[in-house]
Amino acid sequence: MTARNVDTSVVATIAAALAVVLSATAFSGVLADARWVLPAACTVGIIAGVGVLGRSQRWWPVATALAQLAALMMVLATQFSGKAVLGFLPGPAAFGELADQLGLALDLVREGVPPVPAEPQLQCLVCLGLGVVAVFVDVIAVAGGAPAVAGLVLLCVFAIPASLADNMLPWWSFAAGALGFALLLASGGPQRRWQRRERGDTVAGTLFGRTTTAVAGVAAVIALLTGSVFTGVGTEGRLPGAGTAGFGGTGGGIGLQPFTSLRGQLDRSRTVDLFRVRGLTQETYLRALTLRKFNPQKGWELDGLTQGVDAQQELPLPDGTEYAVGTPMKVDIEPLGYRDPWLPVFGTPTVVGGMGPDWRYDPAAGIVFTQTRQQSRPYSEQLFVPSPTPEQLREAGGPVRIDPAYLDTSGIPPQVADLAKRLTAGAPTDFDKAAALNHYFTDPANGFDYELETAPPTGGDGLSDFLFRGKRGYCEQFASSMAVLLRASGIPSRVAVGFTSGYRDGDSRVITTDDAHAWVEAYFPGWGWTTFDPTPLDDGRTALPEYLHQERQPQALPPPPGQNTPAPPPPSGQVPQPGQPETGDQHIADQPQERETAPAVWPLVLLLVVVLALLAATPAGVREARRRLRLRAVDAGAPDSAELAWRELLDEFWDRGSKPEDTDTARRVAAGLVEQHALDAEGSRAVRELVTSVEKQWYGPGDGVPDDSVRTSLREAVDSLHRSEPLSWQARLLPRSVLGLLGRG
Template sequence: MTLTAPRPLRAAPPPPPAPPAPGPVVRPLAPLLCAVAVLLAAAPVSSVVQGWTWLGYAGGAVALVAVVGVVGALVPRVPAVAVALVQVAAVLGLLTALFTDDGVARVLPGPAALGDMGALLAGAGAQIDVGTAPVAATPEILFLVTAALGLLAVAVHLAVVGAGAPAAAGVPLLAAFAVPAALADDLLPWWTLAVAALGFGVLLLAPDGNRRQIPGGAVLVAGAAVVALLLGTATAFVGTAGRFDGGEDGTGRGAIGLSPFTALRGQLDQSEPTPLFEVRGLAQPQYLRALTLSDYQAGIGWQATRPGPGVAPEGPFTQPGVPGDVVDVTVGNVGFRDYWLPVYGAPLGIGGLAPDLFVYDEPSGIAYTARPQQQETWTERAFLPAPTTDLLRAAQGERPAAIYANILGVDPRVTEIAQQVTAGAASDFDRAMALQEYFTGPDTAFTYDLATAPPAGDDALVEFLTVGRVGYCEQFASAMAVMLRSVGVPARVAVGFTAGSPISDYRAVSTADAHAWVEAWFPGIGWTTFDPTPLTDGRTITPPYVEAARAEAAGGGTGAGAVPAAPTGAAPTTAPTTAPGEQPLDAAAPAPVAADPGLPLWPLFVVLGLVLVGLVPAAVRALRGRSRLAAAAAGGTGAAGAAWDEIVATSVDRRVPVPATDTVRAAARRLVREHRLDAAAQDAVRAVVGAVEASWFGDRHPEPGELAGPVRVVRDGIAAGSPVSLRGRLLPRSVLVRPVRSAPEAPVTTSV
């Protein structure tokens, strides 16, 4: 009688460990961490771009860069520069799909698509020139943010993975943080610093895969962020907004960092107006002045200058000796933070302010502080002058400082136009009225349009007066003030807000009410308001002397020098009519709000598709393993073969292949040796090999459940001795390599 017995398995001694390969080890986790760090460092973008639409676009670009980086890490011996080039190409393809309709096969950028991108980039630059934070999420701005963060992700990946220097990636990450910080006109929220620090900490802690460093490193990064926040709060000179220049230019005047016209345009461009003030105690609409511009520089335009040293704003200040009303106004601050404390008319005293914080410069009419503040509530006793036309025409006396008459370098064509318009005017007041009617009268050729780009200097001013004749309050106020000076009337530009909208017992002033107008000087009377902007939306405020002068010119019943009824907020009857087909804006109607395009689907679909493609091999491996284990546990024909195939696949996934020339027993001895299986796992291997040979040669198949335990023990033993990497999980070698089944070995016979 003969018995078939398996050949005993002997574990060979393990080979000596191979020396580590030189150079950094690239792990698939690093590209993912780079993407996380970039998105965390980009948190300040939320302070300079409205809404969160930008995150969908930029997140898609950054995720795409990460997916390409993971694939590059999984493919051996691929140069980091080659991976970076593929990442740049992927970002360019995504930009083509998202922002142009001229791409070849939708995602390949041809000449037409590149031209579209150039136009988007130029449009973004133009919007940045005239916008303030937060800007609307227009296609141009979204293109700029998406391209910038996508390329930033490539740079960070190249530093961390290609150069093996995660600390160096802090330089491009700093750019992602510093640029929005420089553009925001207020201190960034504290959480943006904390999130950006977290992103940099992720790069420092995790790419090398040493998990033991993570707890201590996390504490270190968190502590550094807390210290930075505390220092930033305690140090008064740390900030992100433009501030008064501390230097002097020889005249006692300096400049400020932010153009007032840029701030004005940014407020008017907001898709959703932001509430700023709630004003109580104001019976009739009045202009709310924030600051005045007196310095005109040819080729540059109107510049904000440092106000005088100022005095305590509590007053009392001298009341001008002209007709007018004294009102007590309470201003509730809803959302205004700046250097300026807006005031009405000629302040007689300002109360309710934080002590020693604001000062008032009477010559410039500006109340200000050294740093941007958000004063919650204040009161003002204001004098609202209402001089008669006779007083204004008869005004004679001392003129203000020479700066209010400076027109050095102004194009002679501007002066010629001003002289033509004011020809026949007998007084400064008549000249001012002639110029205002030139812009707002019934026969005017000028039109209000916010879409017009701001003037860049004298040439633009000439073009505005002679060719374009379309603009918004900046152009109109700038042009009239220069023209007044050119005919001998001292003038300056005021920047602030119109009267807002009446609501219950107060007037609500928002960013949609931002405005610029002209103030002309009349001796003995002071600075007097004129508004040359032909508004048709009901925001125009017509001073009583302007109404009286218009009535006199029209032959109305109001006699010369009389003071008409108090001004109303309605648009003047002389305002130009709207173009055919254009509907005038109702003063009571809410400002139009741009529709939010919502999160885009293209980046999500692209990234989702790439992720799914990347997970296909892992999914196939999981399905095959589940099927083999189920077949092995079910017993019967094929159970032994399924159990052996699963054990071999588990080994192949850990880079221990089974050559086709190996028999089952030879392969078993290889598995024991390479994976350093313990005694229990070796016994399980013997059980599986015996079942395989009995099934293949003796037609005796395993019973249900017979192989479930041994297969599980062998798989666990292999996993314990040779842990699988992330690369092995995403791209299992047993799926990518053609499977090989070992040949059975002839059974050993012994005589009993």
């Protein structure tokens, strides 16, 4: 029985689609379930079908690619939008809904801890990405006949999940990707020299023969090695500015940029459980990191963090602390949705264990941290919660045994320093000053309000705006401002970032993203760092220490007349202006999202513009890649260098509109092209010499000695052609030698 002929362009299209789908298995390392597989496979399959249709109808290649992009938009609208016209046509409402879905997906990518559930938003993002990849692979590998180049696009499919996953991606995903790439190589390209239709057994033998098997095996090994490297590279688990001497800081406004350094987990649109704590007998704050440097332009920054000591050993008392007096506890902490280089601890830790190797403790900053990438593990902490009395803090004196940087007042505006002086004028001791400043913010009579957004700026610095005019904000503004006022009063201070103690759940407590918080720590000689919290929360989550509960707060002095008039409330829907802190404490997660009122269509439009621009540049890119491969082989003296040089010269003529008949001899072709394009004497001679070399390769005895004249002849012939007939920009952007191959595909 005679084997049936098959359309080789269809075979190449199917191979390209399979390569994309098999490479997409890498997402199984970051998505917790398989709900994304069917939508993604359908998306890639429909794009492949449109490619087959366009080539069967002899569409212009760019028209085929545009049709594939249009099909991608319709697939996304059908699967992920309820506002598509007729159920599948993407109109403005559908584009807006898709933009919302993609915005939520990007939030999940930034904030989630892999593997994450394959929510519809993530499915939409994966389908969009794989759809764009499928279009590019189809254009490059099938229409352009350059499957090896398409492998670079497929590699990007692996790079994205590999950069997000904590562990190596599943080994079988690398094997699947390698198999898909091998099939793609075997299905097309100039080396196949297939006609439009070939015998089915010939195609099958090529696709699944020994060569393909060998290529797949080698590619699988390389992919596994590359994958292990990819998943070992990244920034998660590494401190900003990590080095042997210390760490640089981050900041923004008067707020606390390190909120967002906690891997973005605090800036969420939904509540997520972060820790389950057992053994906590007294409500207190869970500290992740502390900030000691005040930058008037950027806010509070991490600064001066040292290498510290091994956190697995018994921990020393914090710098400047002499009295280990307080409530002892042993707590077990189980991270649920938290992963970060900062290990939060309660109170003053004495022993921390179970979290794995390579954790350090800095006694000066009171921070447990790591510089290595590792999983979050349950850990235990032995600690005490300091409990000095107001009288003991009033009597605290002696040398200040901490870094002088905690007293740095540079950059504090004069009006802020004057406010601190007046608020503490009647306070005889540092404790009374600190208590007066704390009470200044929490006393309703002083006009400060805890809200989910700050007042709009009035032209001054952010600190003065908050203290004298706006007087409303969330915990970052309150903690930042009180720490500055403490330093202006001569009291060492720092800002602490972490969590309140959460809610009770049976015999344990659960800490969520809603519990993220910032507070102030002031230094008292002998007693060390003590907690103050100026944020006027009314939900019962503030864990004020006993020395503030016991002490009757002195009455704060109001600011001078003219500086305490609250700014008028912003219009409905007002969002914080540029320059105001917008970081991720627990409260900002509840702020209304702008995309809920004004769907952002422009990201999709921008994406389409970029994709169209890349598609428009694809023919020129394919032409340049083919030219470079040929010239590299000619320069290296490859055995078939004469034929490669001849084909390159023919493509140069083809780009200028001359496509010789395949049945003509090389001499006849050369004579006609030289005359038609009016090559000068040097160019004519170079073309004749190149014809002699290629005829020698085709019909000669084949001594295997490379012809060194080929390189010179090709260069002189091309230079002459450029002199006689320079290429227009249209011909450079859309080279006929590539478009002709696409039309035949």
